Amino acid sequence: MSDEKDQDQSPEEELDPQKLADEVAGGIEEASGDDSATEGEEDSQALADEWAAAMEEAGETEDEEPEPDPVKQVELDELQDEGRPGGNGDNPELEVILDIPVRISMEVGATKIPIRNLLQLNQGSVVELDRLAGEPLDVLVNGTLIAHGEVVMVNDKFGIRLTDVVSQNERIQRLR
Numbered sequence: 001m002s003d004e005k006d007q008d009q010s011p012e013e014e015l016d017p018q019k020l021a022d023e024v025a026g027g028i029e030e031a032s033g034d035d036s037a038t039e040g041e042e043d044s045q046a047l048a049d050e051w052a053a054a055m056e057e058a059g060e061t062e063d064e065e066p067e068p069d070p071v072k073q074v075e076l077d078e079l080q081d082e083g084r085p086g087g088n089g090d091n092p093e094l095e096v097i098l099d100i101p102v103r104i105s106m107e108v109g110a111t112k113i114p115i116r117n118l119l120q121l122n123q124g125s126v127v128e129l130d131r132l133a134g135e136p137l138d139v140l141v142n143g144t145l146i147a148h149g150e151v152v153m154v155n156d157k158f159g160i161r162l163t164d165v166v167s168q169n170e171r172i173q174r175l176r
Helices: 002-008 017-032 034-057 115-119 168-175
Strands: 104-107 137-141 144-154 157-165
Touching: 137 157, 144 168
Parallel strands: none
Antiparallel strands: 104 137, 137 144, 144 157
16 A cells, blocks of 8 residues: 555655554554454453552552651761781781792803704703803792892702892882
């Protein structure tokens, strides 16, 4: 039906949305019949009446608003500062972390080699490092450079004497 009307209209004419909506609604009423439309309205009204009756029986009506429950205020004790957890030291924030273990290591030097050469290493092989003899070693804490030092012997064990400690600002710069 709408195809015939579209063909009758010239492209210069504008569509009226209200007219189009009325035509669609009229087509739906014709397809369903006028009697069924009034029956549907009667069913809707009956259902609304049943709901209204049920709400009245339950004591609820649209006009009445339920009263809010009264709010009871409870008195609370006043907060008191009990101090910070930690220790009795000068800096309680540090006391919490002072017993955490860290890994400290000394790096003599490093190098990069291909896997082919790595697989050819055996007892007696020499690997050349990127450091010169006599250069200070790097002291690393959990993989972060904190100082430089030289090897010493302490009771038949190796040790390291720190010759230069990296400043806190330099350590932060290296992390970035």
